[in-house]
Amino acid sequence: MDAHGLGLVECTLIDPRETWPLRQAVLRPHETEDEMDWAGDALATTFHVGALAGGLVVAIGSAYKEARPGRHDAHAYRLRGMATSPEARGTGVGGALLRHVLDACRERGATELWCNARETASGFYVRFAFETLEGPFELPGTGPHFLMRHLFDR
Template structure:
């Protein structure tokens, strides 16, 4: 059985570390703003075992004029369970939650390798690619939410 639900930040490390910070210490999985009351973490569970995570932060990007923006970070699905629709379910859950909080726009820094995934979910690139040290090339991507 698949469920998506709110989780504590500590539960994200089990997925963040092997997928996003492979071979790096656990501290590399601590993101700025993780503990703020305005930050939310969601996990996808298969038979009660966590398989994927996503986090959302209240963070405005000057590229957009919308006031109610949120940033996605820490989007990851365990490698053995990628391409099974789990990532899509996590993003969809997050969008639904953010719409219910009246947020207007979702944006994030997407790894070049994940751009195709987000495009399938209706996100667009804005601007040129840029490098994030130790992680690689990224694009800013966004989607306006209907309210």
């Protein structure tokens, strides 16, 4: 796809380390890049998607095979670390990346993709058929969130 001046944008699986710069800059500016190595990142059931434009990673998102808190769904996936670089926002790149994550979850037989969505981003997820299950609740360091999920047809 060509996202408004970004040139050709390709969504593809990336190495966990490739998510670190955007994770830190966009989502955790109060932490260091070394702290971006999150639990479960290296598991075989986890996958990381990057949107690449001109060789640069301009958006990221990671999916972990993990049930919602208090649930035991062995086929649920959790979305974390969804971010678009400030320069690339509003061009459709985050949406393209999320569609790629949703397709990859569906291919893996996922029942649902859930996330703790920042209140400021919840409208973004609504556009991709996520529903709100709980919230708002406060998460340390990152403000108010909603528990949201996209349910897959089975």
